Amino acid sequence: MKPTIKDVANAANVSIATVSRILNKQAGYSQTTKEHVMGVIAELGYHPNAIARGLVSKKTKTLGVLLPNVSNMFSSEVLDGIEQAAHENEYSVIICNTDRNGRRTLDYLKVLGEKKVDGLIFISEALTSEYYQAIQHLNIPFVLVSSMSYKYQVPYIKVDDKHASYQAVTYLIEKGHKDxxxxxxxxxxxxxxIPRVEGYCQALRDHRIEVRQELITYGDFGFESGKECMTRLIQTDQPFSAVFSTSEEMALGAMSVAHQNKINIPEDISFVGYDNTRYAEMSIPPLTTVAQPLKQMGNKAVEMILTMLETGKKAQSNIMPHSIVERESVKSRTK
Structure with a gap:
């Protein structure tokens, strides 16, 4: 039979209330008593019941995470950072894959409310009025990751997407690419x-290069849409020496089409991606890319939630640094 809190109290010759205060880090006991009780807990192999502790502390030590696609590498690396920070602070994480489905998102918010999560992290999705009202009803701190809202003053963590795209395109221009x-x-x-397209266009204009709409294609950030976009670009018969892709999955799809069409990378066409997930290192050739600090963004989200829980004050938003990571997918061209 598993030992109970009563067994610990009897073995330590203290009250159940004292054991409870020690476990929940409340005042009312000496350091000697704490060390004695913790020794008994270790000796008996007692593990506190999380639900019972939550009733005392009014906390479940659980965070909810909502994101649109749990399977891609972007999500994986952000989640890695969230789970690492949560584990270090003795928190558990409930992950909800919304698939950008509004009804599913609202259903998950209801479930997370029933689970009494202490905080919420909302990743890479626009904060609609419906979502905001549902989260406000939960009355818990929440943070946006790779997202922000002008309408609602919610703490967020993201990079400056427009600036990051601007730098990626400028990097290609400095390597001698114009098309x-x-x-x-x-x-x-x-x-x-929209922000990444704006950064692309602004970089071209600032370097007095024409923005050619026939060289701009749109997809859904996924591998298959990257293939479709590259196919359309090739079919335009418009010359281009470089491709900037606003996601690495799309870049890999485009590179696969280039390979099928016997287009050499980077000798014929250079490629730059966006995110710096492990996909970039695994591609052939390894992909030069805009790096977002994805794991650190996950870490920071948990840190912000815990700070808000402790202080009761809204956390400061964070614009995280980005950089260009050079690998082997870009070749300089003679100007």
Whole structure:
């Protein structure tokens, strides 16, 4: 039979209330008593019941995470950072894959409320009025990751997508490229679609290079749409020496089409991706890319939630640094 808190109290010759206060880090006991009780707990192999502790502390030590696609490498690396930080702080994580489905998202928010999660992390999806009202009803701290809202003053963590894209295209221009195609995510995506297209266009204009709409294609950030975009670019018969893709999955899809069409990378066409997941290192050739600190963003999200739980104050938003990681997919061209 598993030992109970009563067994610990009897063996330590203290009250159940004292054991409970020690486990929940409340005041009312000496350091000697604490060390004695913790020794008895270790000796008996007692493990506190999380639900019972939650009733005392009014905390479940659980965080909810909502994200649109749990299977891609972007999500995997952000989740890695979240789970690492949560584990270090003795928190558990409930992961909800929304698939960008509004009804499913609202259903998950209801479930997380029933589970009494202490905080919520909302990843890579626009915060609609419906979502905001549902989260407000939970009355818990929450943070946006790779997202932000102008309408609602919610703490967020993200990179400056427009600036990051601007630097990626400028990098290609400095390597001697002028005919630069763009493979973008959803044309209506206000989070990562529109800002990255704006950065691409601004970089071209600032270097007095014409923005050619026939060299801009749109997909859904996935591998298959990257293949479709590259196929369309090839079929235009418009010359281009480089491709900037606003996601690495799309870049890999485009590179596979280049290979099928006997286009050598980077000798014939150079490629730059976006994110710096493990996909970039695994591609052939290894992909030069815009690096987002994805794991650190996950770490920081948990840190912000815990700070808000401790202080009761709203956390400061964070614009995280980005960089260009050079590998082997870009070749300099003679100017």
């Amino acid at each position: 630069i195609a763009l493979i973008s995510g959803d044309i209506d995506d206000v989070l990562a679609g």
